[in-house]
Amino acid sequence: MTAGRLLLVRHGRTAYNSEARLQGQVDIPLDAVGRWQARTAAARLLTRHEPTAIVVSDLSRAHETASFLARAAGLDLAVDARLRERAFGLWEGLTGDDLRRDWADEFAVWRAGGQPEGVGAETRAEVAERVREGILEHAAALGPDDTLVVVSHGSAISCAVGDLLGMPTDWHGFAGMLNAHWTELVATRGDFSPSWRMVGYNLGPTDASTDWNAGPDTTRDSDADTETRDPD
Structure with missing residues (x-):
């Protein structure tokens, strides 16, 4: 048995993201824009899906991103170090x-x-293997009507998704994922390969701001601005 739907969410923005630095496994937190992104993305995701379980990387930027979704969905978080970013x-x-x-x-x-x-x-193959193992272990505990949300990192997600879709590890066909956006896969029904199919990639609330990586629009009406502005 396995979850019927898989949502792989990238964490919100950090200072390293804004400075275009390789993060890898440096444990850097979200910045103010990243917290706004995480909160906004959580609200949008929950208008479309009802998560059954949420599993998250042990790095703080992913855990903080997942916490917004977990609180809104009323779920606990399961932490799995296999979902870490590529080193x-x-x-x-x-x-x-x-x-x-x-x-x-x-x-x-x-x-x-x-x-x-x-x-x-780490090689792409090494990352794909450990992240895939983590994802499939948690998915196997769920049923076909369930939705598993995995909150992880850009390179980790792209490597794992390619692997789950049966692509070779040296395939570079995915563009980079935006912060606090997600990829949606559904389990394949019947004796077909691969076992997962992609529904959408880089999904998220990009209409929440004209420049998602710059934070909420200050030109929106006052009510909307009050709802989306990060107090920090």
Whole structure:
């Protein structure tokens, strides 16, 4: 048995996101915009779905994002370290400019889809395997009418989704997920492959702001602005 629906949610914005730094497994919290994104996304997701269970990475930015949804849905959170972001080794905390300057050869390999040596980053295959195992273990505890929500990280989600859809690990067909957006998969019925099918990718409340990564619009009417503005 398995959950009939799977929603994979990326965490809200952090300071590293706004500075275009590789986060990896650095445990950095949401910033004020990220908390607004998480709260806004939770409200939108719950207008469309009724989660049965929520499982979350042990990194604080994912846990804080999930907490908005859990409180609104009246559910507890299950924490699973297998849902962590891909480890980027020595590159964690660096920007693209840093990598071009100090790791030019390795960065060229990375940009070409390869695995640079001496960096200490997880491979896409390693990430896909551990995240898939975590997802499927939690999904197996649910039934076909249930919806499992997984709150994780951009690279972790794209690697796992590709794997669940039967794509090779060196396939790079997904654009990066927006903060506090989600991918929706449904379990395949019958003897078909793959076992999951994609309903939507990068779904979320992008109409909540003309620039989602900049935070709520200050030009909206006063009532809407009061509802969406983060007090911090």
